[in-house]
Amino acid sequence: MTSYPVRTYEDVRAALLARREIALLDVREEDPHAQAHPLFAANVPLSKLELDAYTRLPRRDVPIVLFDAGEGLAQRAADKLASLGYTQIALLAGGLDGWIRAGGEVFRDVNVPSKAFGELVEAQRHTPSLSAEAVETLLKHGDDVVVLDARRFDEYQTMNIPGSVSVPGAELVLRARALAPDPKTRVIVNCAGRTRSIIGAQSLVNAGLPNPVAALRNGTIGWTLAGQTLEHGSHRQFDAQAGLDAASLDASRSASRALADSAGAGRTSLDEAARWANEPSRTTYRFDVRTPAEYENAHAPGFQGAPGGQLVQETDMFAPVRGARVVLFDDDGVRANMTASWLAQMNIEVYVVDGAAPQALTESGPWRGAKAEAPPIPEVSAHELAALLADASSGTLVIDVTSSANHVKAHIPGAYWLVRSRLVNAIDDLRALPDAKRYVVTCGTNALAPFAAADIAALTGKPVHVLAGGTAAWIRAGLPTENGDARLASPRIDRYRRPYEGTDNAREAMNAYLEWEYGLVAQLERDGTHGFFVI
Numbered sequence: 001m002t003s004y005p006v007r008t009y010e011d012v013r014a015a016l017l018a019r020r021e022i023a024l025l026d027v028r029e030e031d032p033h034a035q036a037h038p039l040f041a042a043n044v045p046l047s048k049l050e051l052d053a054y055t056r057l058p059r060r061d062v063p064i065v066l067f068d069a070g071e072g073l074a075q076r077a078a079d080k081l082a083s084l085g086y087t088q089i090a091l092l093a094g095g096l097d098g099w100i101r102a103g104g105e106v107f108r109d110v111n112v113p114s115k116a117f118g119e120l121v122e123a124q125r126h127t128p129s130l131s132a133e134a135v136e137t138l139l140k141h142g143d144d145v146v147v148l149d150a151r152r153f154d155e156y157q158t159m160n161i162p163g164s165v166s167v168p169g170a171e172l173v174l175r176a177r178a179l180a181p182d183p184k185t186r187v188i189v190n191c192a193g194r195t196r197s198i199i200g201a202q203s204l205v206n207a208g209l210p211n212p213v214a215a216l217r218n219g220t221i222g223w224t225l226a227g228q229t230l231e232h233g234s235h236r237q238f239d240a241q242a243g244l245d246a247a248s249l250d251a252s253r254s255a256s257r258a259l260a261d262s263a264g265a266g267r268t269s270l271d272e273a274a275r276w277a278n279e280p281s282r283t284t285y286r287f288d289v290r291t292p293a294e295y296e297n298a299h300a301p302g303f304q305g306a307p308g309g310q311l312v313q314e315t316d317m318f319a320p321v322r323g324a325r326v327v328l329f330d331d332d333g334v335r336a337n338m339t340a341s342w343l344a345q346m347n348i349e350v351y352v353v354d355g356a357a358p359q360a361l362t363e364s365g366p367w368r369g370a371k372a373e374a375p376p377i378p379e380v381s382a383h384e385l386a387a388l389l390a391d392a393s394s395g396t397l398v399i400d401v402t403s404s405a406n407h408v409k410a411h412i413p414g415a416y417w418l419v420r421s422r423l424v425n426a427i428d429d430l431r432a433l434p435d436a437k438r439y440v441v442t443c444g445t446n447a448l449a450p451f452a453a454a455d456i457a458a459l460t461g462k463p464v465h466v467l468a469g470g471t472a473a474w475i476r477a478g479l480p481t482e483n484g485d486a487r488l489a490s491p492r493i494d495r496y497r498r499p500y501e502g503t504d505n506a507r508e509a510m511n512a513y514l515e516w517e518y519g520l521v522a523q524l525e526r527d528g529t530h531g532f533f534v535i
Contacts, residue, residue: 004078005090007065009102012092015063016040016529019347021283021323023057023064024092027077029419032069034496036106038099039113039527041067042320046077047401047420047494050451053084055304055369056320059283060085067092067099073421084372105527108516110496111195114313116520117346117532118195122215123521124534127202129217132226135188139163145186146179147216148172150200150309153237159220159230159500161190166237169309170289170335172200173207173256175238177248183210190216190223192500194517196313203338206535207255221500221510240291249332256337262535263344265337266351270300270360273327273353277302283324287311289339290330298361300353303329305367308339315346329353331361347531374450377441377457379468382477385440389414395437401452402443402471404492410481412442412467412474420452422490427459433489438463446470 015022026033026041033043044052057064064086066074078089092098100106109115121127130138138145139162147164149156156166167175172189180187187209189200194215201215216222220230268276276284288299289308299305306318308328319326326348330336336352343350380388388396389412398415400407407417416433418426426433439462441453449466457464467474475481485492499509524530 001075002079002082004075006093007090008093009099009104012038012065013104013529016322017531019323019349019531021062021321023062023321025064025066025077025320026068026096027066027073028068028071029421029493029495030110031493031496034108034110036096036108037112038104039107039116039524039529040316040322042316043110044077044320045421045494046073046080048448049077049080050084050372050374051447053081053086054371055367056317057086057283058277058285059280059321061087061280062283062321063088063090065090065092067095069096105523107520107523109513111314111316112520113346113530114315115195115517116524116530117342118198119517119520120524120532121202121345121534122194122198125202125205127198127205127215128213129197129201129215130188131217132223132228135161135216136223136226136228138186143186144182144184145188147188147190148176148179148200149191150189150196151191152307152310155192157233157235159192159232160234161216161220161223162229162231164190164231164234164236166234168291168307169196169200169203169312170307170339171238171291171309173203173209173252173338174244174249174332174334176204176209176211177252178242178244179238180209180211186212186214188214188216191219192498193219193221193513196309199312199342200309203342206259206341207252207338218514221514224500225507225510240293249334253333253337256334256341259341259535260337260344260352263341265340265344266349267354268327268351270329270353270356273351274302276325276327283321284327285319285321285324286327286329287318288329289335294331295367296365298358298364300329300356300361301363304369308335311339312342312346315343315348319348324349326350327353329356331356331358341535345533345535347533371447372451375454377450377453377464377466380440380465381468382474382479385412385467385474386479388438388440397434397436397439398467399433399439399441399452399456399489400443400471401441401448404485404488404494406444406471408483408485410471410475410483412471413480413482414487415442416487416489417485418489419491419494420448420455423452423455423459426489427456436462438465440465440467442467442471442474444470445472
């Protein structure tokens with residue numbers, strides 16, 4: 001077993017305070033991560049490390065500190081990262097327990113830096129808000145009010161305030177003047193909980209929108225707790241094709257630039273950002289903060305699509321290297337500047353691209369980040385697998401390593417699901433996973449399956465294949481699927497269930513979540529490593 005250096009709580013804390021680059025990575029699955037972790041610990045699960053590492057950790061010699069809670073995952077993650085070419089890998093002394101014993105603060109939930117920052121903004125700026133009951137009264141009485149939902153469109157479709165319009169966070173300042181042209185119209189911003197409601201409403205206030213603005217207090221959670229009805233499956237969106245009034249656009253652009261400058265954001269060019277990305281001594285993330293549709297239509301080489309509202313909400317997911325440099329692009333002068341104004345206040349070194357010509361957007365389609373080369377595992381086609389499964393003497397067992405939610409929704413009949421990080425546990429426990437003569441591994445599109453298949457081959461010494469094209473190819477072939485959770489070979493720990501997602505005690509979970517958010521400012525103060533400020 002390879003031995004790696006150990007870094008202590010005090011060492012990690014000193015790096016954070018000095019703004020030196022460090023990637024503090026929790027390699028457990030999302031659910032255990034959400035139960036307890038340090039403030040700036042980014043969740044990079046061992047189970048998907050090969051798929052995510054090169055995008056989330058673009059510099060191979062970035063200082064990395066790995067931890068788990070005693071499961072042995074950090075050592076395995078270190079070995080994998082070393083095989084991927086990373087050179088400055090260390091383990092956190094004592095893991096999560098060592099952090100706690102040394103006096104380190106731990107936080108619950110996901111995207112905690114952003115949520116804690118949102119609470120700090122409200123505490124210092126006294127962001128105006130209205131209760132769910134007050135907003136419902138305004139809507140029922142037909143008052144002059146628009147409700148703008150600042151979440152992603154897919155989240156909005158899951159549940160939304162009746163009559164609200166989907167306007168994801170970075171679009172708010174750009175679109176609000178067109179959506180509420182009468183300055184007497186009251187504008188209310190909501191999300192599922194608190195953070196994007198607060199940041200969205202405060203963005204409009206900071207940008208000088210002349211309308212009365214308020215956040216919906218506690219978002220759709222507050223709406224539900226008030227006993228009020230939500231809509232589901234709504235499709236109302238801002239009109240992306242509608243032209244923006246020149247005067248309104250100029251006002252939004254001027255205000256956004258002033259806010260970015262005030263917060264300390266820098267300016268750069270596409271050429272300089274490309275040079276930065278190739279520097280061996282600094283990590284540079286490049287993000288295009290426009291809508292996914294705009295990004296896929298045309299974007300600059302090397303820029304990852306990251307809609308600005310989500311980037312502010314999920315800084316730990318998009319940019320897990322604390323102390324890294326972040327470069328933002330848009331084509332309107334509003335969205336990147338507004339996003340930069342918030343990231344700068346979150347103690348992130350951020351720059352906005354100025355003066356980029358449309359002809360510089362030479363790439364199209366979704367982000368295609370570098371990925372580790374998959375191991376050479378023999379494949380079987382969907383119809384070949386169907387024949388194997390029809391022959392009981394073949395002893396074939398299908399293992400599905402997609403997300404648990406995807407597996408429960410639809411999977412190959414008889415397939416067992418497990419999270420890859422629990423392979424050793426499942427294979428050693430015949431009660432969880434029956435023995436087999438042959439294993440066929442699948443996932444949604446065959447991205448993760450080859451890596452898991454190599455692990456299974458090493459653990460069992462049995463023949464292992466992957467399903468060519470994954471479960472998607474099985475479905476395209478017209479072969480049957482089943483749903484449900486009858487054959488789970490490991491717990492569904494790959495995703496933390498949010499308090500509004502049908503937990504057993506929904507009201508208790510939602511109330512507990514809100515209480516937790518209210519306490520984040522005090523936790524920030526106890527932790528002391530954040531460097532956040534509010535302009």
